[in-house]
Amino acid sequence: MSEKVIPYKNSTESKKEQVATMFNNIAPKYDFLNQLLSLGIHKGWRKKTIQLIAHNQPKNILDIATGTGDFAIEAMKLNPDRVIGIDISEGMLKLGVEKIKKLNLQDKVNLKLGDSENLPFDNNSFDAITVGFGVRNFEHLEKGIHEIYRVINHGGTFAVLEFSKPKNFPIKQLYNFYFKYITPAVGKLFSKDASAYTYLPESVKAFPDGEAFLTILRKAGFKDCKSIPVTFGIASIYIGTK
Numbered sequence: 001m002s003e004k005v006i007p008y009k010n011s012t013e014s015k016k017e018q019v020a021t022m023f024n025n026i027a028p029k030y031d032f033l034n035q036l037l038s039l040g041i042h043k044g045w046r047k048k049t050i051q052l053i054a055h056n057q058p059k060n061i062l063d064i065a066t067g068t069g070d071f072a073i074e075a076m077k078l079n080p081d082r083v084i085g086i087d088i089s090e091g092m093l094k095l096g097v098e099k100i101k102k103l104n105l106q107d108k109v110n111l112k113l114g115d116s117e118n119l120p121f122d123n124n125s126f127d128a129i130t131v132g133f134g135v136r137n138f139e140h141l142e143k144g145i146h147e148i149y150r151v152i153n154h155g156g157t158f159a160v161l162e163f164s165k166p167k168n169f170p171i172k173q174l175y176n177f178y179f180k181y182i183t184p185a186v187g188k189l190f191s192k193d194a195s196a197y198t199y200l201p202e203s204v205k206a207f208p209d210g211e212a213f214l215t216i217l218r219k220a221g222f223k224d225c226k227s228i229p230v231t232f233g234i235a236s237i238y239i240g241t242k
């Protein structure tokens with residue numbers, strides 16, 4: 001089991017409540033900081049993740065922890081009938097809904113409040129499910145993964161994009177320095193929530209990446225699980241099939 005890392009050390013709220021509060025706080029600057037702190041690299045990772053669910057031409061796609069909707073929007077490139085995005089942060093969703101309206105995608109992309117650990121959908125409802133930088137924030141990771149397994153169709157593909165820990169010199173050292181010093185400083189400067197960008201490296205450190213996450217996927221029932229490190233292992237894409 002991973003160690004529980006929370007955004008606000010002195011809070012008595014649950015991790016889920018704290019995570020929702022934190023993302024509500026940083027929502028107005030989330031997209032800007034994502035782009036700045038990742039130097040734009042996240043766009044290529046998202047593209048690659050969506051390409052990996054393309055093979056069975058999914059018509060119903062669910063994007064969990066959709067935030068401001070970037071994955072839901074990217075998924076539209078697969079020409080599905082509908083994409084649903086759910087998230088526990090109203091602040092993030094509000095910005096996502098605005099983006100989707102601007103792109104005139106509102107007939108097909110629907111974002112709404114929802115918790116990964118208690119998904120408001122029937123069994124076997126989606127052809128593909130994505131989670132981008134979300135699983136690390138789940139309060140009960142295994143419960144969330146079990147719920148995802150329940151609502152995905154047999155034969156459906158589950159794809160996760162998440163930060164991972166590079167293992168080799170000098171990327172490992174550079175990454176640790178960047179995450180420990182640069183990320184919190186830049187995050188604090190722009191987002192006005194100092195805890196959020198300290199929580200980021202701490203939650204990445206505590207997340208069971210690589211083989212440990214594949215074990216969790218297999219335990220939930222997923223088959224043909226694999227991890228694909230991207231950009232020297234700074235992030236990884238995980239794939240599983242029901």
Ligand SMILES: C[S@@+](CC[C@H](N)C(=O)[O-])C[C@H]1O[C@@H](n2cnc3c(N)ncnc32)[C@H](O)[C@@H]1O
Binds near residue numbers: 023067069114116132
């Ligand atoms: C780092 S953001 C990622 C947003 C988006 N997927 C992206 O790729 O940019 C993490 C999101 O996970 C959401 N989240 C955390 N725990 C969740 C849960 N249990 N159920 C649904 N969403 C959750 C947060 O509210 C936040 O919007």
